Amino acid sequence: MRADQILHPTEAGLYCPPGDFFIDPVRPVARALITHGHGDHARAGHGAVMATRQTLDIMAIRYGEDFAAETQVADGPVRVGDTTVSFHPAGHILGSAQIAVQPVKGPRIVVSGDYCCRPNPVCAPYEPVPCDIFVTEATFGLPVFRHPDPMAEMSRLIASMDEFPDRPHLIGAYALGKAQRLIALARQAGIEGPIAIHGALQRLCDYHVEQGIDLGELIPATADRVPAQLVIAPPSAFASPWVQRFADPVIGFASGWMQVRARARQRGVELPLVISDHVDWPQVTAAISHLAPSEVWITHGAEDGLLRWCELEGIPARPLRLVGYEDEPE
Template structure:
């Protein structure tokens, strides 16, 4: 069986004909396999959803218990129609997984979803999965993107808090995964006191704690007087009246895109923190080198740079040009 007979792009997303399922479809389908809980990969309305237990529970928190008619927890190797599938840690956010698609005859394909190889205290570490075809993102698929150690970025935050003790530090971080990672990194870096969180982060942060992840003392950032110097909020909050309750705040933002200083200036970010839950250029090329697949498929991001690198390494590659995925939510 040829690779494109096992998995190929459609308007709804990656489709597997022998299994009659889609991976991370962008519209409702009868059967979906979901890599992780971010909204550009996990949508409500599918007839049946297979994902890790944590991803299913995150989807229920975000969309309600009736987000699908049928849930199936990914546990070990499962047969769906004419293929077997298995889920493996992606290191991106809590519950995130790569999906291996294994036909009885034909190449083994691994769909990585979004993945990260930097240590992440709030989720399982990335697990290399040998394969014939590797489907990768290329969010930061240019040599200029080389993310620093996240803990070093936290030392910059701590230094700023020490330099400006009277100014609240408001850090923008995506509500699922990034916010909890920033909190956990702050704890690792030595911030022991209360951290205030925007109300939009409360339920997902509570879920991380329920899963055994220690985020330390958290207080709501909804009171008129917030009793914490460090405040974590979703980026959307910075465009609302909520931010006006803080006097002379230091505005920070945690994202891989903060390596592009022009983006930081455009957003009025005084303290850009280069913390990403995606692979950078050294990590994506390292991963492909280690896996040594026969072919690389690229789902989204800077396709041309990674395709050129693959060509120089003698590895076949192709862009899938799937629509509906964000490079890294801001």
Template sequence: MRADQILHPTDAGLYCPPGDFFIDPVRPVERALITHAHGDHARSGHGSVMATRETLEIMAIRYGEDFTATRQVADGEITVGDTRVSFHPAGHILGSAQIAITPTAGPKIVVSGDYCRRANPVCAPYEPVPCDIFVTEATFGLPVFKHPDPASEMARLLKSMAEFPDRHHLIGAYALGKAQRLIMLAREAGIEGPIAIHGALQRLCDYHIEQGIDLGELIPATAKDVPAQLVIAPPSAFASAWVQRFRDPVIGFASGWMQVRARARQRGVELPLVVSDHVDWPQVTQTIRELAPSEVWITHGTEDGLMRWCELHQIPARPLRLVGYEDEPE
């Protein structure tokens, strides 16, 4: 069986005919396998959903009564139609997974979803999975993207907090994954007191705590004079009246895109923190070298840059031109 008979792109997302399922479909389908719970990969409306336990539970939190799908926890190797599938840690957010597809005949395909090679204190580390075809993102798929050690970015945050002790530091971070990781990085950097969080982060932070991830003392960022210097909020909060309760705050943002200073200036970010939950250029190319697949498929991001790198290294590659996925939520 040819690779494109096992998995190919459609308007709804990646489809596996021998298993009759879609991976991270962008519209409702009968059977969906989900890599992780970010909204651009995990949508509601499917007939049935297979994912890790954490991903299913986070989807239930986020979608509530709209999450009516039949749910199956991915545990071990599972037979789906004429394929066997297994889920492996992706290192992206809590519950994130790569999906390995092994057909009865034909090449083994690993769909990595979004993945990260740096240590992440809120989720299991990325696990290399040998395969014939590796399906990778290319969010930061250009040589310019070489993300610094997150510890050095936390040192910059602490330096700013020490330099401006009377100013709240408002840091924008995506509600699922990035916010909790930022809290843990701040704890590892030595911040022991309370950290204030926007109400939109509360339930997801509570869930991480329920899973044994110690985020330390968190307080709501609702009081007129919030008694915590560090405040974390989703990016949308910075365009609302909520931000006006803080007098002369230091505005920060945590994202891999903060390496692009023009983006930071455009958003009025005084303290850009380059903290990403995706592979950067050295990590994505390292991963391809390490796995040594016979072919690389690229799902989204800067496809042309990675295509050219594969060509120069004589690795067959193809862009899948999938739409509906954000490069990195801001």
């Protein structure tokens, strides 16, 4: 069986005919396999959803318990139609997984979803999965993207807090994954006092704590006077009246995109923190080199840059041109 008969792009997303399922479909389908809980990959309204236990829990928190007609926890290799599928840690956010698809006859395909090879204190580490075809994201798939050590970025945050002790530090971070990682990194860096969080982060932070992740003392950033110098909020909060309760704040944003200074200026970010939950250029090229697949399929992001690198390395590759994927929607 040819690879494109096992998995190919459609308007709804990646479709597997021998298993009759979609991976991270962008519209409601009969059967969906979901890599992780971010809203551009995990949508409500499918007939049946298979994902890790944590991803299913996160989808229930975000969309309600009835987000799908039926759900199934991905636990070990599972037979789906004429394929066997298995889920492996992606290192992106809590519950994130790569999905390996093995047909009865034909090449093994691993769909990485969003993944990160750096250690992340709030999720299981990325696991290289041997495969014939590797489907990789290219969010930061250009040589310019070389993300610094996250702890070095935390040192910059602490230095700013020390320099401006009377100014609250409001840091924008996506509600799922980035906010919790930022809090955990702050604790690792030695920030011991209370950290204030926007109400939109509360339930997801609670779930991380329920899963055994220590985030320390968190307090709501709802009072007129918030007794914490560090405040974490989703990016959408910075365009709302909520932000006006803070006098002369230092505005920061934690994202891999903060390496692009023009983006930081456009957002009015005084303290850009380059902290990403995606592979950067050295990580994605190292991951491909380590796996040594016979072919690479490239999804959303800078597909042309990674396609050119594969060509120079003698690795057959093609872009999938999938649509509907972006940074975590707010």
